[in-house]
Amino acid sequence: MLIRTLPATLLASTVLTTSAFAQEAELIIESWRNDDLAIWQDQIIPAFQAQHPDIKVKFTPSAPAEYNAVLNSKLDAGSAGDIITCRPFDASLALYDNGHLTDLSDLEGMSNFSDVAKSGWSSDDGSATYCVPMASVVHGFIYNKDAFEELGLEEPETVDEFFAVLDAIKEDGGYIPMAMGTNDQWEAATMGYNNIGPNYWKGEEGRNALIAGEQKLTDEQWIAPFRQLARWGEYLGDGFEAQTYPDSQNIFTLGRAAIYPAGSWEVSGFNNLVDFEMGAFPPPVPAEGDTCYISDHTDIGIGMNAATDNPEAAKTFLNWVASPEFATIFANALPGFFPLSSGEVTVEDPLAQEFLSWREECESTIRSTYQILSRGTPNLENDTWNASAAVIKGTETPEDAAQRLQDGLAKWYAPQQ
Template sequence: MHNTLYQASVRTTLVAALLAASAAQAGTVTIESWRVDDKTLWEDVLIPAFQKKNPGIQVKFAPTAPTEYDSSLTARLTGGTAGDLITCRPFDKSLTLFKQGQLEKLDGKAGMENFPASAKVAWQTDDGKDTYCMPMASVIHGFFYNKKMFKELNLAVPKTQAEFFTVLEGLKKAGKTPIALGTADQWESNQIVFTSIGANYWKGEEGRKALIAGKAKFTDPQFVAAWDQMAKWGPYLSKGASAQTYADSQNLFAMGKAGIYPAGSWDIAYFNQQGLDFGAFPPPVAKAGDKCQISDHTDIGMGVNPKGKNKADAYKFLAWLGSQEFADLYTNKVTGFFSLSNHLISVKDPVAKQMIDWRKTCSSTIRLNAQIMNRGEPAMENELWNVSSQVLNGKMAPKDAAAKIQTGFAKWYKPQQK
């Protein structure tokens, strides 16, 4: 009798333990991400802020190294072991997941109403009918300048291209390196320079959409003009610019040896750590009175795994990601990454505030080739790195750079074959 009671008791205890374990698992929302650098921020700031409003929901931030994220996430999604929330890269990587049924459709879900149409483009089908990730943050491109150097040399922050080149001349005459930029790594020449300064020539979204529609070509004057300007930068770069890496450029500017640094807003945190006194200005317009355009590039979003074990709680977390509270926390804690929501955000970092304030006077666009144009062979992203670097190095004429990109684009993209 005692033995039977004991066995029943053990069974009850085991069942209770299993139920408790399953409840613990069921109550934990797991976030997949490549942002390993943000682990402390999520664990110490963002998740506790969410839990204060939603007690009882456990959230785990489980990042994978950026270089391994895409392949390992795909394997986990396919194997049914992926987390409930999926941090989304912009455009084709996430679109592929959606087409494979690995991201939920989010139109009409709580929180999505707080984002403008332009913010959602990076996570929508080509026809704009389905949205599959909530926009989280963008990065903004422009220029940083050394405030002390500008003051000593009595240089005014340039607003037009003529003023920009006047400043470059002033820096050069003073024996300074005018522009801290190298071409050894190549990516900066496209992602930070060409698609940033060029937006003022091709009128941002107007020009980008015209290329996709087949109504404009890279050989048109408004696109060649961006490479024309870059070709004039040669005399203002370091003597060894072709061997200069991204890290070398950062170091040159951080040490106070260069006046201007073509920048992505993610660089703010690095220069803050170096104790540099610097400011920011948007890409100068062609002539006074022109409407300014900025590259305000959609960088990171969040989606829901259709096979997630805790979808109800995942949607509660997603709704919070669309809130004013999250927008404030993320923008101010991840300096240089800006919420894409419509909320008014009080940005504390002075340079980050300068950059986000450009949205008030300038139109926002994204990196020129980010949507649709990277899908064929030759790979446009790599081609743009290459030709833009060669133009900066004085090894390729602007019109030849344009012709190379246009030829490659027309090889596989039907609207460009007219």
């Protein structure tokens, strides 16, 4: 009798132990998106835990500028969270190469993403994908619809129309034509060079040719965006050289500027700050009839710390992140961050939907400096920041800026030597 009941007793004990363990499973998420804390706490995590009450989740972000250093320090110390929010391309590839991120290629939810969507978090040969793609951001221009209506202006479609609009706003004098500064430098490259540039270098065609060494940064299609940026300075208002990114945001949202060179990531923040109607237009094409290209940049993914004590719980969470349910919650909680999954998602915010609609009209690409080309010294991404700001300020010519970037890339990148 005792012999027969012992396995049942052990089984009951095992079930209780397993149940208790499952209830105690807790996942810590590392992220740089500290602005999103309330969204994770109030919307995303409750939706997940409604289906998986045995897995507790905590979102613990760091300041964006400090994230890489903080995360690397935690990983080296063995104190990092179970889930790692992934920046695209080289920063996360380095984490994978150093054994900090797990290959998720076999994760069931990965079937919801195309190779292009996964490219920001895959090895160079595409054999491993180590982060679930969460969202991309689209570049373009946000504008004050009230100002445009007041001045009788329409959205420009070509570069000539773009400058005609800027001239009209400047001549009227009631608004600063465009709100952007050069103090922080990155805006000049991100919302300047890599915003307008794809229309000149033809998106993925030019970007891949640069990686292959078949084009150079001194070719006309790579200098041309600098030539346009060199004209921007006269439309950015007095003192733009010392103007910071938050300064520019404030100038636009307070209604002092008519146009804001932008990324769709601004949508949710701007919605809460403006008292006028906003519109958006894609980067104007060089000439009427040209194919339009947009920077539809893979921006954020999420992966698993290879050292996690809760791998199964982490995979359960990541599979859910790959689902249409998460995509819908995320897209509407953070309008302007667009899902990369193949499932259909309805975006309710009209300004975010305007950005998203350009995918149907234009060819998509990613920022030219993000994949492979910024791995060496000098760093092409950082040098493009500096060069773009210098060209706008007029302290460097487009030709000299392009030559400096080409010389720097050729110092370490064999295909460009």
